Amino acid sequence: MAVFTQLSDDDREAISVAYGIAPLTSVIGIADGDTETTYLFRSQRGEYIVTLFENGAEPFDLERAFRTMELLSAACVPCPKTFRTETGGATIRLSGKLVAVVGFVQGTQSACASPAQCFDLGRRLAQIHRTLMPASPEKREGLPRGPIHGALFPDNVFFLGDCVSGIINFRLRHDDVLIAELADVLVRWTMLSNGALDGERAEAILKGYCRVRQLQDNERQALAAFALAAAATFIAVSEGSIDLRVRAENAFLSAQSLFAARETPIGAA
Template sequence: MAVFTDLSEADCGRIATAYRLGSLTSVIGIADGDAETTYLFRSGRGEFIVTLFESGAEPFDVERAFQTMETLSGAGIPCPATLRTDVGAATITVAGKLVAVVGFVPGSRLSEATPGKCHALGTCVARIHQTLGRSRNRVPLGLPTGPVHGALNRDNVFFVDEMVSGVINFRFRHNDVLIAELAEVILHWAVTADGTLERTLVRALLAGYEDIRSLNEAEWRAVSAFVMAAAATVFARDGRLTDLEAATQRVFLSAKNCIEEIRP
């Protein structure tokens, strides 16, 4: 999140009116990474996150994200509350940008991974997969596929104490092999500075996930390879090309050793 587009007082008033936020008491720009402009609006009704999409999002993209959050919230999975206009629209256009508003999510992003937080995250990931994938498909190798969040990194999950308090940013939802997303979560949340995986965190993530959805034999066999694939993607995106093969091999061997010790 960041501020790339300034809002005038009139712009803020138009947003508050469209989404029935009430009289605004403060408007604060949030300068925190990302590629979109984000504000915190405060009013008598509460606190709201207002996003101005700088990257060419379409109303359909935001509507699908809203529907996803509404489905998950209905199942008790912590997501931002969605706000719609009088005609039920998820978005309006202000200052030449598409705008959406959601409720403020309590908690904070992770500063240090712990087994308790990773167990809670694993459970949350499985609940997302289970809720969105009521009719799940399988690819020929026996790996279940279905809707996934698409960006369950440390920027998009909030915690209060050891519990997940909110999952945000559902614009990247797509269909994929479920174990591929779980492998990405393992990489993002359990990798150490030397490029290996912290075994206690991997164990906690998988235990939390399996509390809700058990992995099948094909998934247990494949998870290490998917962790390696996730690592290769991250390292290549970060420009780590000179040691790409060695780095991904190190992650793979670490994942393989973890899985061999953990799997039932």
């Protein structure tokens, strides 16, 4: 069930003072959801996204998300600017709810990204993987494993023209096999109604990714299987079991075809 927490004048003042963004010129409620309430705060200093977490959020998770965005921003990955309290905290509590503040991200979301946008999306995904990768990465069955975004879906990415202007929602960051997130991005951004991946857009994501981080041979070999798993999960969660097997198999076959019949496969060194 959707929730929306109304902020009193005192609440707004408390937030703006805590994060050093006062005085405010306007406050607009811009979104509601099951787990958070979001506002746009405006002041003479700029525009800010203020999020009240209704449940399920822990200070540790938000602190980690802030540190992730700060690290990625330093590596030129477009992320919201983080704002901390005078004591350096990422969050405060207001009426028992966690509050966090980040800078407003310019751009728009894209439900059907163009090939050019997909290329830059792939490039940014690889930047995230490379930047967050530890010096001695773990491997699972020979596949590189490390920190991933965890929810790089269309509602968490903003574009200005052909370029990614902002990536948000790093609260779900966790460690996984890197090729699994690449497969998930291919499915979420390019899957057609029959389950197959749109070849032009999927290839653009792969080319963008490999421009920054080359895939190992075993990653290329494993991609189709991870695409099948990602497609099956997405279809089951969002649409139920209708044609699940056929559509997931189509995702598998189209992911396989991305590397077929090429003298120099995408992602080859």
